[in-house]
Amino acid sequence: MPVVRSLIENERVNAALAWLVACSIVVAAVATVLRGSFLWATLATVIVALALVPPIVRRDALVMAPWEVLTVAAIPIWVRLYGTLPIAGFLTVSAIALLVTVELDAFTPIEMSPRFSVAFVVLATMAVAGLWVIAQWVSDVVLATSFLTTKDELMWDLVYATAFGGLAAVLFVVYFHRHDTASEGRRGRSGDPS
Template identity: 45%
Template sequence: MSGDVAELLGDRRVNAGLGWLVVVAILAVVVGSLLDGQVLWAAFAGTVAALALLPPVSYRNVHAMLPWEILLLAALPIVGRLFATVPVTGNVATYLSVAAIALIVAVELQLFTPVKMTPRFAVVFVGVATMAAAGVWAVVRWASDRTLGTTFILDPALSEHAIEEALMWEFVASTIAGVGAGVLFALYVSYRIGTTRVPAEVVP
């Protein structure tokens, strides 16, 4: 085996190993959130874990893992929110986590499908996907408030105007986070993403 081939295989193995460690950390957040009674956040973290596991499950190849740096970026706000002690920290983590979902989807499309994005389009795609994810997340919390009696959005202590204003600021913050994630992805596409970390049999 030549040195170049060994290096490529080692890079794939290292990337997959680190990626699996990050996924385990996200799954630990799912368990911790469930034990803490944060069912919605457990579902959110579980969604991120499911997206991260989609390539290896689909291709039945443990090495078909997203770049570990992308998974780490997605995991940091999720883990951070679990240990947040003030509401502001938790909200910032939520915005970043919503952007992280869009970032993961974009990277999976870039690496595991025939879809290839230019850097400029990547910024727009991740920004729009983040806004869409933020909208879905708001609907999920509203449905929880209506059916389960939670107060994620419909807080009796707040006026209707205050709730609407807070929700609009959430969308603004999520959009900013999404644009930032899009710029990050564009830079990653330009300088880092290749096929060296993905087994040849799963590269479209």
């Protein structure tokens, strides 16, 4: 989608904000480890690792995912520092799927149609949710935690994650379509055909 590429037109501002958000996630991950919540620290680390893939691969610190997407991924991590939010895990999982989708679309030759990107975000969310459930199970077995208490709760967790994946996918399409329309309007007024 050329729409994501237009989001990163002002690379310096985007990179500065994205690096700020990424650094705040690192701080949140360290604080989460100090509180003994290793699974949440792992999720925060995954978000930071995904954020660092484009600048490492391109060897350019200005090549970052849109700061808005990183902020969406960071919000549940930050919220978990100050309390509990029952849907934080689902938000984080769908945000990771959204971040992967944006980076694939923006920084690779892959171009996704809006319909495909919706399906991709939902399926990626379901896959990450499955990995999250496995991590919770391993934590319950190895560390004697009690993340998974009943099978019904497990199934509803997967349903909620899928629902949040669908919401993230719709927001992805609406946000980037709106931004693409605004970019085309600016280009049309300036007389620049590119």
